[in-house]
Structure formats: C-alpha cells, structure tokens
Amino acid sequence: MAGLDDVFGDLFSNVDGVALFSPSGSYYERFADLEDVEVIVVGTENDVGASTFVELPLEFEDISDRIRFGLEGALDQEIIDDGDTLACATSVFGDDIDTVSRVRADADNHTGIYDLFARSRADPEVVKSVLELAIELGQKGQKGKPVGALFVVGDAGKVMNKSRPLSYNPFEKSHVHVGDPIVDVMLKEFSRLDGAFVISDAGKIVSAYRYLEPSAEGVDIPKGLGARHMAGGAITRDTNAISIVLSESDGLVRAFKAGEIILEVDPEAY
Ligand SMILES: Nc1ncnc2c1ncn2[C@@H]1O[C@H](COP(=O)(O)OP(=O)(O)OP(=O)(O)O)[C@@H](O)[C@H]1O
Numbered sequence: 001m002a003g004l005d006d007v008f009g010d011l012f013s014n015v016d017g018v019a020l021f022s023p024s025g026s027y028y029e030r031f032a033d034l035e036d037v038e039v040i041v042v043g044t045e046n047d048v049g050a051s052t053f054v055e056l057p058l059e060f061e062d063i064s065d066r067i068r069f070g071l072e073g074a075l076d077q078e079i080i081d082d083g084d085t086l087a088c089a090t091s092v093f094g095d096d097i098d099t100v101s102r103v104r105a106d107a108d109n110h111t112g113i114y115d116l117f118a119r120s121r122a123d124p125e126v127v128k129s130v131l132e133l134a135i136e137l138g139q140k141g142q143k144g145k146p147v148g149a150l151f152v153v154g155d156a157g158k159v160m161n162k163s164r165p166l167s168y169n170p171f172e173k174s175h176v177h178v179g180d181p182i183v184d185v186m187l188k189e190f191s192r193l194d195g196a197f198v199i200s201d202a203g204k205i206v207s208a209y210r211y212l213e214p215s216a217e218g219v220d221i222p223k224g225l226g227a228r229h230m231a232g233g234a235i236t237r238d239t240n241a242i243s244i245v246l247s248e249s250d251g252l253v254r255a256f257k258a259g260e261i262i263l264e265v266d267p268e269a270y
C-alpha cells in the first residue's frame with residue numbers, strides 16, 4: 001500500500017497546520033507528540049481542552065461551510081496567516097473523523113461566515129440564538145404547516161427608521177430577550193404574522209410586525225426568492241444589521257450581511 005500512502009500523503013504533506021474538527025479526546029491526543037505541527041481544534045465546544053481553539057456557533061452540516069468558518073475564524077484570531085495551507089480533518093459520515101481536506105486559507109476568498117457571528121453589531125450569542133430559533137421553526141413549522149419568518153438583528157434604531165409598523169407592536173413595553181425559552185415560544189407564535197422582527201444588538205425584541213422599506217437598489221439575492229428575502233437582504237446593506245430569513249416556500253434558512261447572502265442552511269439537516 002506504499003503507493004497509496006504516497007498519493008494520499010500529498011493531502012497533508014508540507015501543511016502549515018492541522019485543523020481538527022470536533023475530535024474525540026483520544027484522537028486529539030495522538031497529535032500531542034507530533035513535532036512542528038500546529039494543531040487547531042474547531043468545534044462547538046472545546047471538549048478536549050485544546051489551547052488553540054476556534055468555536056463553531058453550530059455544527060455546520062455543509063462541510064465547506066464548516067471548514068470555511070474554521071479557517072476564517074483562525075485567520076481572524078491570527079492563529080494562521082493568509083496563504084497558509086491546512087489539513088482539515090472532519091467527520092462526514094459518522095461521529096469519528098473520516099475525511100481530510102487540504103485547504104489554503106485565502107483572505108481574498110472571504111465568505112464572511114465567521115464575521116456573521118463574530119464581527120456583527122449584534123452579540124454573537126444573539127446571532128446564534130436567532131439562527132437556532134429559525135432552524136427550529138423551519139423544522140417544526142407552525143402547527144405542522146411551513147412558516148416563513150424574517151429576523152433583523154442589530155442596529156435596531158436604524159432598522160426602525162427604515163421600516164414602519166404593520167400592526168400594533170406586541171413587544172412595545174416589554175423588555176424581553178431572545179434565548180429566553182418563553183420568548184422563543186412567543187416569537188414562534190408571532191411568526192404567523194406579517195412583517196419582520198427587529199432585535200437589538202443585545203438581543204432585546206424591539207418589535208414584531210415591521211414592514212421594511214430599505215432601498216433594494218443593487219441588492220443581489222438568489223433568483224426565485226421574493227419580497228421577504230429582498231427586504232431581508234437589502235436592510236443589511238442600508239444598516240449594520242444582519243438578517244436571518246426562513247423561507248415558507250423552500251424551507252431554507254438564509255443569513256444576509258452587508259446586502260449579501262452569507263449562509264444557507266437546511267433545517268432538516270439538523
Ligand atoms: N418589505 C417587507 N418587510 C417585512 N416583511 C415583508 C416584506 N415583504 C414581504 N414580507 C413578508 O414576507 C411574506 C412573504 O412574501 P414573499 O412570498 O414575497 O417573500 P419570499 O421572499 O418569496 O418568502 P417565502 O420564501 O417565505 O415565500 C409576506 O407575507 C410578508 O409577511
């Protein structure tokens with residue numbers, strides 16, 4: 001099998017580092033004695049107590065999203081340099097690591113998936129909570145029926161200025177935050193209603209029922225998507241908010257930042 005080692009060995013020869021995605025403790029330990037190899041652990045939790053760690057907001061089902069998040073995070077945290085080549089080891093089929101990808105960290109080829117969480121106006125935990133809520137809503141729907149929803153997160157003052165109420169605001173005088181289980185139930189209940197939810201940087205629900213009126217000029221959203229996605233994308237170009245949109249028609253959750261679509265996830269995969 002020496003021949004195969006030569007061929008597959010190219011995948012990890014001369015790499016600048018190894019990124020282990022959610023390794024088990026025993027897997028991680030096997031790297032401890034290797035010399036001259038920088039080991040970066042990427043995962044939703046640092047179970048193995050690695051000293052170099054990039055936290056994932058969720059275990060991205062899409063492998064390229066998972067790897068991009070890890071590399072963009074490692075670049076941002078200055079763990080690796082632009083142009084470094086990494087062997088990224090992750091699991092595709094089961095719980096154990098079964099796949100190695102050789103990937104070059106290219107700062108110019110920046111998807112913004114890490115920035116969406118770590119470099120948005122809103123608190124990363126707030127972005128994560130809203131994304132989880134949208135995924136859950138996509139899985140369950142409202143009383144079994146598919147439901148759509150639009151969450152605009154961060155820079156709430158400006159978002160309020162670029163929108164108008166469709167109805168009375170049920171959150172008018174309340175001081176409630178996303179992530180609170182009762183609030184999550186309320187948000188799911190109100191998702192039947194028209195318009196957008198506006199959420200502050202700190203996660204306070206500022207309003208429901210907002211009709212967004214951003215200028216949609218020059219905003220590029222995937223073909224086939226309608227007014228909800230157009231408004232959700234455009235508001236993130238006119239303000240420093242990000243938006244998370246659940247589509248009633250195709251069931252996918254999409255995130256927008258700076259007028260661009262950054263992430264697309266299928267709730268059924270979680
Ligand atoms: N500018 C807007 N601001 C807030 N909500 C909006 C806006 N435009 C549309 N919506 C909401 O989106 C809903 C669906 O509109 P539409 O079908 O055109 O969007 P879509 O992008 O195709 O979304 P979906 O994939 O869920 O159908 C509307 O009923 C309304 O509640």
Ligand SMILES: [Mn+2]
Pocket residue numbers: 226227249
């Ligand atoms: Mn539609």
